[in-house]
Amino acid sequence: MTTPLLSVRDLRVSFAAPQSKKWPWSPAKRVNAVNGVSFDLPAGKTLGVVGESGCGKSTLVRAIAGLYPPTSGDVTFDGKPVDYTNRRETNALRSRMQMIFQDPIASLNPRMNIREIVTEPLRVFRPDMTAQAQKEAVRAMLDRVGIAERNFNRYPHEFSGGQCQRIGIARALVTEPDILLCDEPVSALDVSIQAQVINILKELQKDMGLTLVFVAHDLGVVRHISDEILVMYMGGVMEHAPAADLVAAPQHPYTKALFSAVPVPDPKVTTTPEVLDGDLPSPLDLPEGCLFQSRCPRRMSRCATTRPALRHVGQSKVACLLYEPEPAAI
Ligand SMILES: Nc1ncnc2c1ncn2[C@@H]1O[C@H](COP(=O)(O)OP(=O)(O)OP(=O)(O)O)[C@@H](O)[C@H]1O
Numbered sequence: 001m002t003t004p005l006l007s008v009r010d011l012r013v014s015f016a017a018p019q020s021k022k023w024p025w026s027p028a029k030r031v032n033a034v035n036g037v038s039f040d041l042p043a044g045k046t047l048g049v050v051g052e053s054g055c056g057k058s059t060l061v062r063a064i065a066g067l068y069p070p071t072s073g074d075v076t077f078d079g080k081p082v083d084y085t086n087r088r089e090t091n092a093l094r095s096r097m098q099m100i101f102q103d104p105i106a107s108l109n110p111r112m113n114i115r116e117i118v119t120e121p122l123r124v125f126r127p128d129m130t131a132q133a134q135k136e137a138v139r140a141m142l143d144r145v146g147i148a149e150r151n152f153n154r155y156p157h158e159f160s161g162g163q164c165q166r167i168g169i170a171r172a173l174v175t176e177p178d179i180l181l182c183d184e185p186v187s188a189l190d191v192s193i194q195a196q197v198i199n200i201l202k203e204l205q206k207d208m209g210l211t212l213v214f215v216a217h218d219l220g221v222v223r224h225i226s227d228e229i230l231v232m233y234m235g236g237v238m239e240h241a242p243a244a245d246l247v248a249a250p251q252h253p254y255t256k257a258l259f260s261a262v263p264v265p266d267p268k269v270t271t272t273p274e275v276l277d278g279d280l281p282s283p284l285d286l287p288e289g290c291l292f293q294s295r296c297p298r299r300m301s302r303c304a305t306t307r308p309a310l311r312h313v314g315q316s317k318v319a320c321l322l323y324e325p326e327p328a329a330i
């Protein structure tokens with residue numbers, strides 16, 4: 001078996017919660033944003049990450065990129081454990097692991113023109129390159145994402161959202177990283193522009209041998225680009241499966257509910273979205289058992305006390321007690 005490019009083991013990230021104004025003497029609490037995520041990602045593949053708003057998708061990718069310190073857990077990149085407390089190591093990692101964000105215009109410096117924006121990472125990470133070589137690399141990268149040279153002296157506000165995201169991709173890829181972490185890169189764009197940006201990413205992935213982590217709300221988008229999909233809920237992984245298997249036969253009750261809400265492009269197939277009743281638990285105070293128990297239509301009594309582990313079910317991995325035999329009574 002080949003060594004994965006990226007391995008994440010039991011990663012946890014929590015933030016200090018603001019102190020209650022009403023009960024200022026109450027003990028400080030923490031927002032548990034990522035609660036024990038593990039996965040392996042082989043080089044050249046795409047991992048889609050889906051889940052409702054607030055389930056920890058952005059926190060997960062930001063922690064992997066070294067933008068948020070993990071509270072515990074391990075990340076191994078290219079066979080080497082990453083020490084996020086070591087600044088030099090984290091800086092070196094950033095040249096090989098780049099990110100693109102949801103808001104393409106806000107993520108570009110408004111005071112720099114496009115040439116400066118795309119040259120900046122080369123100045124930081126590739127000081128060995130001559131100014132001429134940097135200029136050539138920037139021109140080639142911008143050309144690759146469809147930005148003509150006559151526009152290089154223009155500023156971000158002069159471009160559309162789709163063009164800004166293409167410039168963001170050029171900036172992220174100009175240093176030729178191994179992995180691109182994409183945090184909802186197309187969510188803010190019109191549907192027709194979404195397809196353009198996804199196609200550019202796919203082409204660049206093929207040409208550069210890139211590995212992608214692609215976060216999205218929209219299962220319809222993520223299933224087209226991903227080899228495997230990770231379904232998150234309240235910071236935990238509910239299901240991790242090859243994209244085709246997840247689409248054809250979702251296993252976890254939460255994944256089934258998510259998929260029942262995705263329209264099928266076939267008039268003969270009519271699906272009724274499964275409505276999840278029940279409240280979301282608070283990330284300040286997670287339940288002892290299954291994270292999904294308060295909304296699960298299949299919950300059982302033991303779901304309140306036992307946190308299911310991620311287990312193989314066919315080609316998929318599922319965290320649900322329906323797939324775990326009940327322990328024999330003594
Ligand atoms: N810097 C922060 N400080 C405190 N809490 C945070 C911080 N960032 C995120 N959180 C909390 O962590 C949890 C996960 O947030 P995160 O932004 O990772 O979710 P998400 O899945 O990316 O959501 P969305 O789909 O809306 O982007 C949420 O409860 C959020 O309020």
Ligand code: SF4
Nearest residue numbers: 290293296303320321
């Ligand atoms: S463990 Fe129980 S509550 Fe959780 S998803 Fe499975 S059946 Fe539902």
Ligand SMILES: [Mg+2]
Nearest residue numbers: 057058059183
């Ligand atoms: Mg997010």
